[in-house]
Structures are given as C-alpha cells and as structure tokens.
Amino acid sequence: MVRSIYARISGVGIVCALLLLALVVIAPAAARGDTIAEIESGDTVFVYEEGLDLSALRNETTDTPVTALVKYTDDDLDKGEINRISVPDETDFDLDDADVGEYTGLYYAYSKEDNARTGKRIMVRYPEVRIEPVLAAPNHADRIEGITIPTGTAIAFKVIGSYVGTQYVAGDEHASVDIVVTTPGGAELTTFEGRDLTDLPLTASNFYTDDPGMPGPIRLEGLEEGKYKVQARWHSPQGFADYAEDSNIITIYSGERIGVNTPLPTPTVTTVTTPTTTVTGTPTAAPTTAVPTETTAETTVSETSVPETTTTVPATTPAPTPLTLIPVFAALLLGILVMTRE
Known part of the structure; x- marks a missing residue:
C-alpha cells in the first residue's frame, strides 16, 4: 500500500514538473527592460536601432563603462576576434549596419578600463519582415499568391517578423509596419477596401491582418481587374523605417467571380459538312453494273446459213443412254447355266 501511494505521489510530481517546464518554454521571453532602449544581458539588439542604453552590460565588480562589443571566432572566447564595434557612449548608442556588416550573431560587452570582457x-x-497573402479565417492555410482572386473573396495578409516580434518588445512598445497595396494603375494605398493597414504592431512571431484587434478581412469587391502588388514597410522604430529593408513584394490578381451554381458555357461544336452537288434537269438513272447472263447468240453470215446455237446449262443428272435388252438377257441365261452345272 505504501509503495502504491509513493508511486502515485511520484507520478503527480513528474506531471507537475513537466507542466512547469512547458510553461517556461511557452512563456514569452522578456525582451527588454522598462523601456525599449534599455538593453540587458541576453537581449537581442537590431541593426539600425538608435539611442540604446548598454550600461546594464557593465562588469558588476568594477562597474566601468562598456566601450566595445566584440564578436569572437566560432563564439569561442579563447579564439581571436572577428569583429569589434566601438561604443563611444554606452547610454546613447546607435547600431549601424556599417559596423556590423555580415557579422551578425553573439557579441560580448568589453570594457576598455578593465581591458577585459565584462x-x-x-x-x-x-x-x-515577410508577408504572405492568404484566404481570410478560417482558411489561413490557403495561400493565394500569384493566382486570380474572384470578386467577392475575403482575404488577409500573414505578417512574419520572427525575431522582431518576440525580441523587440518592452511593455506595450513594439515595432510596426504599414502594408502598402499598389493598384494596377500604380497608385499606392494603405487603406484598402475600407481597411486601415497602417502601423500594425509586431506583437508575435507572426500574425494575420484579420486576427482579433487587427483591421479585419479584406473583401475584394468592385476592384479594378488586374495585378495588385503588396508589401509590408517599416513604420517604427524610425531607424527601421529609414534604413531597414522592407518585406518581400507579393502579387495577387483580381478578376470576375464565377459562382458555384453558374453553368459553364456550352462548348461550340464545329460540324464539317461534306458538300453535295445538285444537278438540275432531267434526272439520269444511275448506271447499273450488268450481271453477265448466258444468252442465245445468233450470228448471220452472208450466203451461209448457220443453224441457231443455243447455250444451255447442263442438267445435273445426265440423260441415260438406252441399252439393248438382248445382251442383258443373254448374260443372265449364261449365268444360270453355269450355276446349274455346278
């Protein structure tokens, strides 16, 4: 009994531990400090950010200012440096792309006064940021890029900002984008089919424009037929809006709607008619093929009379030739005599 109770308690403990672990994994990471500019150890910092405060990266013992950010080969502190970014003012730091180049990844704070890593x-x-066009909820799995969308169809846009949506956050402060629609005529719109697509906050790794709190589904009604281009462009922070690369450009086509119960047009069948010739006037009997028959031929030769010859089909049974009865009787009598002698 004791062993059974102990096993149950252990099982409950294991389940609780798994639940706690799941909560830790699911819970969003605290990206920044009290404000978006306050950077702490473990945070993700994005190129083109401005006015960052790196003072929380100081060495806790010496408390000397951070003067550089250093990236090491293979992220191994015992190997050489591959990039060093100077930090003139740790409380007002701008991260430029010229300082980063292709060397993104892990950087260690460095203190010149300590001549050491902090x-x-x-x-x-x-x-x-990246976007995808999809059908409106609940059909978000159906992508519609590059195809003609029937009039009346409700669509949405999926906005993907994996790291910005989860790491550029402090309280209610997030990065945001505008979705710009370019019409077939070349006009650029941020209000499309009655939906305001400006200043959409990146509050998660991805979201849809018809999610709760978002502008809602876009119903394509009365649009000019043709090709529409759509792009997400940075709205904030200002450094992103000024310098960061905007999203991919997607293309959708608007066309006439074909209803479900609309009968399909009947295909036209072309019949090839063989021309006939009509002859006017007295009709002439069509020639018939003569079947050869045996007829009686009569030939007349001058001054010589030739009897008329008639060709007849021979009878099936030939006519019997008459025999004289005397030889027959003689043969019979001879046979009787021979038999009598014996």
Whole structure:
C-alpha cells in the first residue's frame, strides 16, 4: 500500500514538473527592460536601432563603462576576434549596419578600463519582415499568391517578423509596419477596401491582418481587374523605417467571380459538312453494273446459213443412254447355266 501511494505521489510530481517546464518554454521571453532602449544581458539588439542604453552590460565588480562589443571566432572566447564595434557612449548608442556588416550573431560587452570582457553578452540581428497573402479565417492555410482572386473573396495578409516580434518588445512598445497595396494603375494605398493597414504592431512571431484587434478581412469587391502588388514597410522604430529593408513584394490578381451554381458555357461544336452537288434537269438513272447472263447468240453470215446455237446449262443428272435388252438377257441365261452345272 505504501509503495502504491509513493508511486502515485511520484507520478503527480513528474506531471507537475513537466507542466512547469512547458510553461517556461511557452512563456514569452522578456525582451527588454522598462523601456525599449534599455538593453540587458541576453537581449537581442537590431541593426539600425538608435539611442540604446548598454550600461546594464557593465562588469558588476568594477562597474566601468562598456566601450566595445566584440564578436569572437566560432563564439569561442579563447579564439581571436572577428569583429569589434566601438561604443563611444554606452547610454546613447546607435547600431549601424556599417559596423556590423555580415557579422551578425553573439557579441560580448568589453570594457576598455578593465581591458577585459565584462561577462555580459547580446545577440545582434538585422530586422526582417515577410508577408504572405492568404484566404481570410478560417482558411489561413490557403495561400493565394500569384493566382486570380474572384470578386467577392475575403482575404488577409500573414505578417512574419520572427525575431522582431518576440525580441523587440518592452511593455506595450513594439515595432510596426504599414502594408502598402499598389493598384494596377500604380497608385499606392494603405487603406484598402475600407481597411486601415497602417502601423500594425509586431506583437508575435507572426500574425494575420484579420486576427482579433487587427483591421479585419479584406473583401475584394468592385476592384479594378488586374495585378495588385503588396508589401509590408517599416513604420517604427524610425531607424527601421529609414534604413531597414522592407518585406518581400507579393502579387495577387483580381478578376470576375464565377459562382458555384453558374453553368459553364456550352462548348461550340464545329460540324464539317461534306458538300453535295445538285444537278438540275432531267434526272439520269444511275448506271447499273450488268450481271453477265448466258444468252442465245445468233450470228448471220452472208450466203451461209448457220443453224441457231443455243447455250444451255447442263442438267445435273445426265440423260441415260438406252441399252439393248438382248445382251442383258443373254448374260443372265449364261449365268444360270453355269450355276446349274455346278
């Protein structure tokens, strides 16, 4: 009994531990400090950010200012440096792309006064955003890029900002984008089919424009037929809006709607008619093929009379030739005599 109770308690403990672990994994990471500019060890910092405060990356023992961010080969502190970013003012730092180049990844804070690493580190990335056109909820799995969308169809846009949506956050402060629609005539719109697509906050790794709190589904009604181009462009922060690369450009086509119960047009069948010739006048009997028959031929030769010859089909049974009865009787009598003698 004791062993059974102990096993049950252990099982409950294991389940609780798994639940706690799941909560830790699911819970969003605290990206920044009290404000978006306050950077702490473990944060992700994006190229083109401005006015960052790196003072929380100081060495806790010496408390000397951070003067550089250093990236090491293979992120191994015992290997050489591959990039060093100077930090003139740790409380007002701008991260430029010219300082980062292709060397994104893990950087360690460095103190010139201590001539040593502070033990604090951050991740450096470029801000990226991408969009996909989809059918409105609940059909978000149906992508519609590059195809003609029937009039009356409700659509939405999926906005993907994996790291910005989860790491550029402090309280209610997030990065945001505008979705710009370019019409077939070349006009650029941020209000499309009655939906305001400006200043959409990146509050998660991805979202849809018809999610709760978002502008809602876009119903394509009365649009000019043709090709529409759509792009997400950075709205905030200002450094992203000024310098960061905007999203991919997607293309959708608007066309006439074909209803479900609309009968399909009947295909036209072309009949090839063989021309006939009509002859006017007295009709002439069609020639018939003569079947050869045996007829009686009569030939007349001058001054010589030839009897008329008639060709007849021979009878099936030939006519019997008459025999004289005397030889027959003689043969019979001879046979009787021979038999009598014996």
